[in-house]
Amino acid sequence: MNLLTLVAFVVVEIVFGTFIVLIGRSGLKDRLNVSFFLFLISFAVWAGANFTSNLLSVTMETTLLLNRVLFFVSIICLLAVLKFITTMTHQKESPVSAALLWIVTIVGIIVSFLPTTITDVYVTKSVVGVSFGITAYVYFLAVAYLGGSAVVRLFSGLKQKTALERSRARVLLVSIGIAIATISITNILLPVVWSIFTFTMVGLFAGMFIIAGVSYGIVRHGLFDIRLAAIRSVTYSLVLLTLATVYFILAFLVSKFFNSIFVDTTQLIGSFVISLILALIFQPVKRFFDHVTSSIFYRNEYSSSDFFTELNRILVSTTDLRRLLERIASHITESLKSEYVFFSLHTGNRHRITAGSGGGRGLPIDDMQRLSEYAKTHSRLIQTSRVEDDKTIHRLLVSHRIELALTLMQGETLIGFLCLGDHRSATYTRRDLRVLNTIPDELVIAIQNALSIQEVRDLNAGLEQRIDSATKELRRSNTQLQRLDEAKDEFISMASHQLRTPLTSIKGYLSMLIEGDVGDVTKEQKHVLSEAFVSSERMVRLISDFLNVSRLQTGKFVIERHPVDLVLLVQHEIDGLTQNAISHGLRFAFAHQKNIPQLNLDENKIQQVVMNFCDNAIYYSKDKGTINVSLKKVENFVEFKVVDDGIGVPEADQAGLFNKFFRATNAKRARPDGTGVGLFLAKKVIDEHGGTIIFESKEGRGSTFGFRLPIS
Secondary structure (H helix, E strand, O other): OOHHHHHHHHHHHHHHHHHHHHHOOOHHHHHHHHHHHHHHHHHHHHHHHHHHOOOOOOOHHHHHHHHHHHHHHHHHHHHHHHHHHHHHOOOOOOHHHHHHHHHHHHHHHHHHOOOOOEEEEEEEOOEEEEEEOOOHHHHHHHHHHHHHHHHHHHHHHOOOOOHHHHHHHHHHHHHHHHHHHHHHHHHHHHHHHHOOOOOHHHHHHHHHHHHHHHHHHHHHHOHHHOHHHHHHHHHHHHHHHHHHHHHHHHHHHHHHHHOOOOOHHHHHHHHHHHHHHHHHHHHHHHHHHHHHHHHHHOOOOOOHHHHHHHHHHHHOOOOOHHHHHHHHHHHHHHHHOEOOEEEEEEOOOOOEEEEEEOOOOOOOHHHHHHHHHHHHHOOOEEEHHHOOOOHHHHHHHHHOOOOEEEEEEEOOEEEEEEEEOOEOOOOOOHHHHHHHHHOHHHHHHHHHHHHHHHHHHHHHHHHHHHHHHHHHHHHHHHHHHHHHHHHHHHHHHHHHHHHHHHHHHHHHHHHHHHHOOOOOOOHHHHHHHHHHHHHHHHHHHHHHHHHHHHHHHHOOOOOOOEEEOHHHHHHHHHHHHHHHHHHOOOEEEEEEOOOOOOEEEOHHHHHHHHHHHHHHHHHHOOOOOEEEEEEEEEOOEEEEEEEOOOOOOOHHHHHHOOOOOOOOHHHHHHOOOOOOOHHHHHHHHHHHOOOEEEEEEEOOOEEEEEEEEEOO
């Protein structure tokens, strides 16, 4: 190897390393690029030291010093390659391993310059030879330890969890392994064992294996994430090479053709014409090589605009949540070349929805919460290979085989995560990350819309099911209630008939006792008998009310009309209730017109209505008051009214007053034993006669009850 070849080799390594380290931008990528740069620089220095240590044009003392420098640089170079391999394969050094590594390195450096390591140099067959001393074996043990550690860590890299990391480790294992093996044979084994120094310069070419392997890793597996810059550099290099070739050919032809006729003028014109041609063909040539390099290196790449267009179409294609998530995941999987893509959504109450493409298993709720807390203080898009500050999060992502996790948030509320596995062939580029950082808001809106629609659908389905179930239950209950109601009506009708006969007898016997038909009674006895008679009359009326209600329910309520004198009917009822009114400190005042005509009425039923209105007035009026009863003709109607100054009816209760079994709240307190059927029955009777009920009341100021009946 001559000096020009060495310089070219060193320049290529330095330029290559500088190009890589300047492209790295963040996190672990930056550390990886820097470590590779230091490795290439140390290897370039080692190549220079190897070359100069074999020079024959210097003194033996200088050659001896240069060989000792070579031994020192060899230790540094091995340390650099070991650190690069450790960084690239994400391996962690234990404190003991790190301490031992530095001890061996320091010992190797110290031993490199000891006079007992390289004792002498000599020249044999135009090749520099070296004599080794006793400490040389210590040096070679240090070299063996460093080199062996590098190989062991390369093989450990093959056990990485992701296919991409295993592929990268395999590429570097081959390239760096060949380089280490070549140098070990030519620069250690042959010189030390057999004192053969002829092939020491061959080790310089081992660096070419490393550059070739790393270049393949850049193109095939996205090593250092500089593929775009590297491919564009190749493109421009090809363009420049093509243009230089065209210029050379055209200049040669022009000079040959015009040399015998024009000298200076033709050269000027020729250069102008060639420049014009080059300017015209520059863009076509550039586009050609852009197309060629893209077809080779980006044949599976996607267009960002096409990606967003298709994604927007998918977002509005369906409102079914699971189908929407599967379509989005499939689109991202196909475009970004992921092993798999899946969504893990947090829908509240510790429920989750998982859907996607490939082998994604979903994230537990607790893991989603941990990732969400981490994303709040870092980035919305979490990349496993760049998580260095939190070992728990890194282990979590690795355990779920996730390379990228995109946080989906609505304000401060966690919706879920879009998770991507490893890239199928290389690594995710900066463009991939930009694309993913652009879409979370659109995904959240589409997911929320689908969730809302799904909730409405689930609610409707649940309501329909509950309504159907409730309807069936109501029908069963209604049928049962109808049967019970029929049985109740039959019982009331039967009981009423059975009770009326003995009550009529009791009432008759009491009347005979009061009249003295069976002997004289004292005043006190007469009073007691009168109270019993009144109670029996009330009991008869209650039974009649229940019997009429039962007849209404069973359809047996019949109006039997005949001419009735209302004046006599009302007077008779007032007379019958007078004793009861007096016992309450009240009196009746009955006013009526003289020309009240007779009406065709059901006398018994109208009698019950009149009695009910008057009886209520007695129980709900104030003591020592007057109950005003009136009967008069108003146009074509006969109007009956009972006016009291009692407790009245609350406004809130007035609407339900004439319903069956309904009682006003203050009436319940004043008369707990009421039944609530009197007013209901009164309205039914008046309605059956074609009349209308009269009702006016103010709470605490009395009430007016009555009716109007048509004359004809």
